[in-house]
Amino acid sequence: MNMKRVALLLLLGSIVVVPVAQAQVKHIEMRVEGMT
Amino acid sequence: MKQHLGRQSGVQNVEVSLLDGKVDVTPKEDGQIDPVQLLKATYDSGVTAAQMDMTARGKIVKDASGNFALQVEPNRSFAFAPNELSKGLESLAGTQTMVTVRGQLYKKPAGKKKADLSAPLKLVILEVQKKE
Numbered sequence: 001m002n003m004k005r006v007a008l009l010l011l012l013g014s015i016v017v018v019p020v021a022q023a024q025v026k027h028i029e030m031r032v033e034g035m036t
Numbered sequence: 037m038k039q040h041l042g043r044q045s046g047v048q049n050v051e052v053s054l055l056d057g058k059v060d061v062t063p064k065e066d067g068q069i070d071p072v073q074l075l076k077a078t079y080d081s082g083v084t085a086a087q088m089d090m091t092a093r094g095k096i097v098k099d100a101s102g103n104f105a106l107q108v109e110p111n112r113s114f115a116f117a118p119n120e121l122s123k124g125l126e127s128l129a130g131t132q133t134m135v136t137v138r139g140q141l142y143k144k145p146a147g148k149k150k151a152d153l154s155a156p157l158k159l160v161i162l163e164v165q166k167k168e
Contacts, residue, residue, distance in 0.1 A: 022093070023093050023107065023108045023109065024063065024065075024109075025046075025063050025090060025108055026063070026091045027062065027063070027090070028060075028069070028071060028088065028090050029060055029061070030058070030074070030086075030087065030089075031057055031058060031088075032078060032084060032085050033057060033084040033086050034082070034084050035037065035083045
């Protein structure tokens with residue numbers, strides 16, 4: 001029973017951690033000219 | 037221009053400030069955004085991009101020609117323009133360390149109206165925000 005709980009906790013923990021640990025472009029900022 | 041950029045793949049939100057000519061692009065969570073396409077879309081919308089800065093998270097890799105780069109997707113990486121900050125990251129190449137950096141991907145050459153976007157963009161690291 002305890003092993004099941006530990007496994008469930010690990011699974012939930014990985015779901016939370018994986019998106020945060022993703023490599024990605026987080027933000028892009030441009031300066032433009034000629035905009036009206 | 038806002039609609040034009042908003043239609044690009046991987047773009048979640050675009051904020052345009054007419055006052056100072058600043059454009060903020062928020063990528064989607066999946067991060068499938070292509071900065072070169074954004075620059076092209078900017079030109080297509082009739083304005084000139086003067087500068088593009090990017091904040092990105094990824095691993096440091098060394099490519100076949102020996103250049104160091106930030107890999108943000110399995111098939112997308114940005115080669116570093118060497119500077120003191122990029123040299124400090126070279127030792128992390130090939131490790132699992134994730135690095136968050138802010139850098140300049142593009143700056144319009146002085147005196148030119150239109151940029152040559154055929155050459156690959158180089159990332160000039162301005163700030164190393166996190167290593168984990």
